[in-house]
Amino acid sequence: MNRLEEIAEPFQMADRDFRLELLLEYADKLPPLPDDYTELRDQGLNMVHECQSPVFLMAEVRDGTVHVIGDVPREAPTARAFVSILREAFHGESPDEVLDAPPDALRVLGLSQLLGMQRTQGLSAIYGRLRKQVEEKA
Amino acid sequence: MADYAQPDVLVTTDWVAEHVNDTASVRLVEANEDVLLYETGHIPNAVKIDWVQDLQDDTVRDFIGPDAFANLCEEKGISDDTTVVFYGDRNNWWACYAFWVFKLYGHDNAVIMDGGRKKWVDEGREMTKEKPDFERGSYTAPDAPNVSIRSFRDEVLDHQKKQGQMVDVRSPEEFRGEITHLPDLPEESSMRGGHIPGARNVPWSTAVNEDGTFKSREELEAIYERGEGLDRSSETIAYCRIGERSSHTWFVLTYLLGFDNVSNYDGSWTEWGNLVGMPIERGDAQPVEA
Structure with missing residues (x-):
């Protein structure tokens, strides 16, 4: 099973309130941005423009391993949780783990329903950005 | 206040x-x-x-x-x-x-x-x-x-034909028809970009200060009335893409500026932009007549 699908399992079994709790846990555990990247972030590079919140996201591939580097303000916990989930799923894995993951991450995680059709936009863009960067750098 | x-x-x-x-x-x-x-x-x-x-x-x-x-x-x-x-x-x-x-x-x-x-x-x-x-x-x-504060598409069409007053509160890029939706957002997309003919364009967030509070009445009058030529005694319809940003402008016009009759067209661009037979316009709004 793909890492993303493993993470999705508890989400799929959860009701609405428990899904929010799971998301909150992920939002809380996104590590601080490494110092080496704060300059890039502060220059406004690698921002996901489709997202209403200032989401910084980069994927790097070094020695065949994916590195997910992201930063999202605490005022945007949903986007923060989603970036944290992607990091949990793909950081330290092979590029194939990203490229073979389901293309509709939001549906797999049961988030489309939670968010409604109007606010999935930024999150889809975040995921699209990650996959594109891994594909280019792999 | x-x-x-x-x-x-x-x-x-x-x-x-x-x-x-x-x-x-x-x-x-x-x-x-x-x-x-x-x-x-x-x-x-x-x-x-x-x-x-x-x-x-x-x-x-x-x-x-x-x-x-x-x-x-x-x-x-x-x-x-x-x-x-x-x-x-x-x-x-x-x-x-x-x-x-x-x-x-x-x-x-x-x-x-x-x-x-x-x-x-x-x-x-x-x-x-x-x-x-x-x-x-x-x-x-x-x-x-109370549907007096909610407009439906046929009412909006009648209003448009009578050259009624409208405020499109989306971004200028959306208003001009340069973008219809954001990437990866098929659910909210519209077939056509542009705005309802005759609408003025005042992005919703123009009404607030840096600290999140509403601008003063004087400043709001300068934006909506003197700047865009909106008349507070005329019926006004506000819309955006799905009707949420325009509820903010509906609030500003109704309660802060005292417009007599403002309604929110919540079907907004996701409805109008996709309907057969609905007229649209592209580009900037006409200059306000002095």
Whole structure:
């Protein structure tokens, strides 16, 4: 099973309130941005423009391993949780783990329903950005 | 604040701080764009109302009906005479949307906390993760929604043919028809880019200050009336893409500037832009006639 699908399992079994709790846990555990990247972030590079919140996201591939580097303000916990989930799923894995993951991450995680059709936009863009960067750098 | 047409619809963060424990008569409601933000911390004794989960019924692509509305209120400990104070993220954008739905169902005592969640947080005021549990309220289900503040597509078409006054509150790029939707967003896309012919373009966030509070009446008059030539005695329709940003402008025009007759076209561009036979216009709005 793909890492993303493993993470999705508890989400799929959860009701609405428990899904929010799971998301909150992920939002809380996104590590601080490494110092080496704060300059890039502060220059406004690698921002996901489709997202209403200032989401910084980069994927790097070094020695065949994916590195997910992201930063999202605490005022945007949903986007923060989603970036944290992607990091949990793909950081330290092979590029194939990203490229073979389901293309509709939001549906797999049961988030489309939670968010409604109007606010999935930024999150889809975040995921699209990650996959594109891994594909280019792999 | 006192200069606004109806200053009583706004309360300050100070007022809210003084009333957080008046839970028998006052209900604080946090309404956010971000579905998870309330869970990270909120004003003590505030309940959450989510615009997708609580206010919409996607099986009919409409707002919840009168009975569901009354039930929602009762669950949140809101009764007919409760003063409901809305606040939220993004300059009270969603707070205004929830406020509009409450007005649609005729709730009298509804106010907005000026400055929203951001101002409260910036002032270093108390936040909690504790979810309050109130005794069930007693709410009389309204007979029907007050559709005088809601416009439907045929009314908008009639209004447009009569060259009625309209405000498109989306970004200039959306208004001019350069973009129809954001990438990866097929659900919210429109077949055509542009705006309803004759509409003025005033992006919704033009109405707020850096700190999240509404601009002064003088500044708002300069933007909407002198700047865009809108006449407060003429019927006005506000719209955006799905009707949420325009509920913010509806609030500003109705309560802060005292326009006589403003309604929100919540079908907005996702409806109009896709309908067969509806006229559109591209490019900038015509200059305002002196």
